[in-house]
Amino acid sequence: MKKKPKRRPFPKKLSRQYRWQIMRKGVGRCPICGKKPDKRAVKSKLCTKHLKAQRLRMRKRVGVKRPFLSPEEQADLDWSLGYEVVAAMTGRTLLTVKRWFTKLVVGGKIKASACPDHSAVAAAMHRKSKVREVLDSV
Numbered sequence: 001m002k003k004k005p006k007r008r009p010f011p012k013k014l015s016r017q018y019r020w021q022i023m024r025k026g027v028g029r030c031p032i033c034g035k036k037p038d039k040r041a042v043k044s045k046l047c048t049k050h051l052k053a054q055r056l057r058m059r060k061r062v063g064v065k066r067p068f069l070s071p072e073e074q075a076d077l078d079w080s081l082g083y084e085v086v087a088a089m090t091g092r093t094l095l096t097v098k099r100w101f102t103k104l105v106v107g108g109k110i111k112a113s114a115c116p117d118h119s120a121v122a123a124a125m126h127r128k129s130k131v132r133e134v135l136d137s138v
């Protein structure tokens with residue numbers, strides 16, 4: 001008669017730390033600190049702090065020279081100065097800054113009237129009807 005194999009939750013080879021991290025992930029928590037995961041971290045289940053740290057590490061590895069700006073940080077910029085000043089301040093191109101602003105307006109984080117150049121965006125994006133609607137309604 002065959003002996004029934006004993007069930008182990010994990011193979012024995014894994015370290016105690018790694019088992020703990022997998023368990024954290026299994027219960028839907030950050031594997032590093034155990035806090036609630038960020039909603040953007042769908043697969044990794046990292047919390048906001050560790051997601052940011054991971055992103056910074058990756059950007060360093062890839063060789064990105066400019067720091068990451070979250071949508072919240074983008075909304076905090078002084079948009080009343082116009083696109084060119086914001087682009088110079090952040091070291092981005094004019095096109096990137098315009099894209100940020102349009103996304104912020106569509107996302108409702110900022111009003112289209114916050115930037116004096118916003119009518120230029122409206123004209124440039126006029127193919128996209130959704131953007132058009134949002135900009136016109138403000």
Ligand SMILES: [Zn+2]
Binds near residue numbers: 035047049050
């Ligand atoms: Zn964490």
